[in-house]
Amino acid sequence: MENKQIIAQLKALGGVKPEREWVEDTKSFILDSFQPEETAHSRGFLFSFQPARLIPIAIPAFIVMLVAAGITAYLYLQTLNGNKVGVIPANDTPATYLVLAQTKLDSLKKPADIKEVADMLDKAASAIPSASKDPAETAKIVESVADINKKVGALSANEENVEEMAELKDKASVLSSKTAEALEENIQNTTKELVKNLINITESQTLSDEQAHLFSQAKADYNNGNYSQALEKILMLTNSK
């Protein structure tokens, strides 16, 4: 049999079709059998306000209110009794502590002042990991830490404050390394987000074999957490268009 004859017969197989009724029935069956999972979003905003759903939120909220009322009453009574109440910065972010530390560093007089600055740096350092998710906050932190390092580096100890000064230098060094880590994480997160968006955009584009190969490698890098390498490959495939 010739190629042409075989192809003609093969083309005739294209006439094999399912019955119209079966096609419609199957479609309805499939779409009705497995409804998409309901999500809070699909159920609508008002769903969240049903009384039964509010109970798990209301109980912790009530406890928080009680605690807040207790703290307020305690502070009020302490003030009435003439006791000095410690002031917590209203906006106790690392940047706030760092700005306070920067100001305090300009007028260090007693060893207690040095100790106070060391404590501020310690508090700022422990809050840096959560604050570093915000790029604007990270920028402020980096700026303040650079200034603090400069100021702390210029300080010299004397017999009176040698211990406090050593602690301050130690805390300043911890702060620097935590800031560097946060900065690196921030860059990593930004790259991750960028690569994720580029992957989404590239998914919908028609790619040549070579580009498709690069794209699958980029996705594998992304899934393995190698975001810089993934970015490099996506840029390569964009340039090869």
Place this chain on the structure above:
Amino acid sequence: MDKKQKKFSKIYDNYVESIYRFISIKVSSQEIAEDLTSEVFLKTWKSFQQEDKIKNPRAYLYTTARHLVIDFYRTNKEMRTISIEDTKEIEDMTAPIEAQEKQDAALEIVKQGLNALKEDYQNVVVWRYVDGLSIGEIAKILGKSKGATRVLLHRAMEQLKEGAR
């Protein structure tokens, strides 16, 4: 019908016939072809709900169909289709007189000839000549280059021709 259902409905409408035909050529009865086709779309619908988007629906559906047919024959070994030699015997025995019957028999023979091919040869021939897909589209489904797909198709046709002699 929500957005997801509408999207899937479109995919179903576009591909149900070709997937049914693809399976129907590989199995012995309409009933089995219908069952397997439903299963292909059920599986796809489930994935579609989880992932929201299927990058290449055609490739996804054909791959699922291939796997289901393989599983079907794995669990029903005695139902494997007949070889080219057997088809010749059938051709001799049936000898239809009417033109329509002759055409049906010819179709049946070509179907059986296809079934005697290796699975990847069979698929590439069906996609190219029955479904009319381009070499590029077939290459995408197979995850091969266009050149490799052309070679595969050529070898498949040679074997099909050989079997028909």
